[in-house]
Amino acid sequence: MSEHRDVESEALDRVSRELRAEPSPELDWERIEQRLFERIDASRESAPARAGAWRVVAALAVAAVIALVAGAVLRRGAPTPARTAPVVAAARVIGPEASSPQDGATLAVGDTLLSGARDLVVEHAGRVSWTLEPGSRASVAELGEVARSPPRWCRAPSPRRS
Amino acid sequence: VAEADDSEELVRRCQAGDRAAFRDLFHRHRSDVARLVQRMMGPTADLDDVVQEVFFQVHRSIKDFRGQARFSTWLYRVTVNVVLMQRRAAKSRPILVEAPEGLTPASTGLSPDDDAARRARMQAFARLLERLSEKKRAVFVLHELEGLSAGEISEIVDAPVLTVRTRLFYARKELTEMLREEPALAALADELERDSAGRPSAHATEEAR
Numbered sequence: 001m002s003e004h005r006d007v008e009s010e011a012l013d014r015v016s017r018e019l020r021a022e023p024s025p026e027l028d029w030e031r032i033e034q035r036l037f038e039r040i041d042a043s044r045e046s047a048p049a050r051a052g053a054w055r056v057v058a059a060l061a062v063a064a065v066i067a068l069v070a071g072a073v074l075r076r077g078a079p080t081p082a083r084t085a086p087v088v089a090a091a092r093v094i095g096p097e098a099s100s101p102q103d104g105a106t107l108a109v110g111d112t113l114l115s116g117a118r119d120l121v122v123e124h125a126g127r128v129s130w131t132l133e134p135g136s137r138a139s140v141a142e143l144g145e146v147a148r149s150p151p152r153w154c155r156a157p158s159p160r161r162s
Numbered sequence: 163v164a165e166a167d168d169s170e171e172l173v174r175r176c177q178a179g180d181r182a183a184f185r186d187l188f189h190r191h192r193s194d195v196a197r198l199v200q201r202m203m204g205p206t207a208d209l210d211d212v213v214q215e216v217f218f219q220v221h222r223s224i225k226d227f228r229g230q231a232r233f234s235t236w237l238y239r240v241t242v243n244v245v246l247m248q249r250r251a252a253k254s255r256p257i258l259v260e261a262p263e264g265l266t267p268a269s270t271g272l273s274p275d276d277d278a279a280r281r282a283r284m285q286a287f288a289r290l291l292e293r294l295s296e297k298k299r300a301v302f303v304l305h306e307l308e309g310l311s312a313g314e315i316s317e318i319v320d321a322p323v324l325t326v327r328t329r330l331f332y333a334r335k336e337l338t339e340m341l342r343e344e345p346a347l348a349a350l351a352d353e354l355e356r357d358s359a360g361r362p363s364a365h366a367t368e369e370a371r
Contacts, residue, residue, distance in 0.1 A: 009338050011347060019284060035214055
């Protein structure tokens with residue numbers, strides 16, 4: 001077996017020597033050279049274009065930074081306006097001692113209606129009136145067209161009797 | 163790789179953007195690069211393209227060459243990397259083709275029969291090399307066929323010398339074990355066996371003339 005291996009090893013050396021002795025392949029060098037230099041030239045031409053594109057991007061970036069910095073400086077120099085909260089009417093709690101009927105036109109989103117021991121009636125003049133049973137609570141979720149029944153701007157939980 | 167005394171100067175001029183110097187560099191090293199590519203890839207129709215790609219990469223990155231190694235070592239490194247890249251891009255082993263005309267010169271001084279046998283051995287050997295892993299093949303080709311030292315190869319393949327030696331050992335072992343699977347190489351081994359047994363073969367007789 002080892003003799004076999006020696007023979008095969010010798011054969012490997014022999015074929016390696018033969019391959020080493022092979023001259024370099026003869027290629028169409030003129031064509032390769034021409035294509036190589038065409039490629040090099042093309043890459044050189046595209047390089048300035050890429051550089052130009054980068055210059056534009058860089059200029060835009062610089063302009064953006066300047067705008068941000070200038071904006072910050074101007075804001076710091078200008079009198080700071082008072083912080084104003086959005087103008088939202090404070091939610092009211094109507095009842096349980098409120099007079100009845102209540103004017104539906106005065107309701108706003110967020111208002112809460114409470115009926116005490118008595119019914120609380122809300123009237124939308126000329127259109128509809130509705131009644132909150134005693135011991136109930138409702139809050140205005142949305143203002144919209146007042147429908148015949150039930151008013152969709154009103155969410156009335158199940159009546160709670162006290 | 164042939165390395166003339168003025169290689170350093172030529173490289174310096176290339177780094178300065180001298181087109182004529184790069185052309186000289188191409189003329190000087192193109193045969194060595196083509197030979198290494200062919201040995202690593204086997205007979206392939208893409209040889210021209212791969213050689214062109216090697217020199218394109220050389221042109222692109224020659225400014226990064228700082229002279230820590232010989233230029234030829236650096237060039238081999240670029241070549242090996244391009245070959246590996248091409249093979250990975252193909253995502254499969256390249257299809258071996260018959261050697262194109264001109265790749266295997268006919269003027270070997272052998273008889274037509276012996277020359278045909280030699281060609282068959284070359285093709286069989288290329289198939290065996292193809293069966294090695296990329297790393298083992300690169301090391302085997304660089305050492306056994308290009309005659310580079312383990313130290314030079316370690317720079318080219320970016321691996322410790324000990325790793326290079328180990329790869330070389332296993333490459334030889336695998337090739338030796340696979341050798342008889344190729345009829346042309348099995349015939350050579352048989353012939354050598356007969357020779358060692360003291361029976362002169364036809365080949366030996368031919369060589370003695």
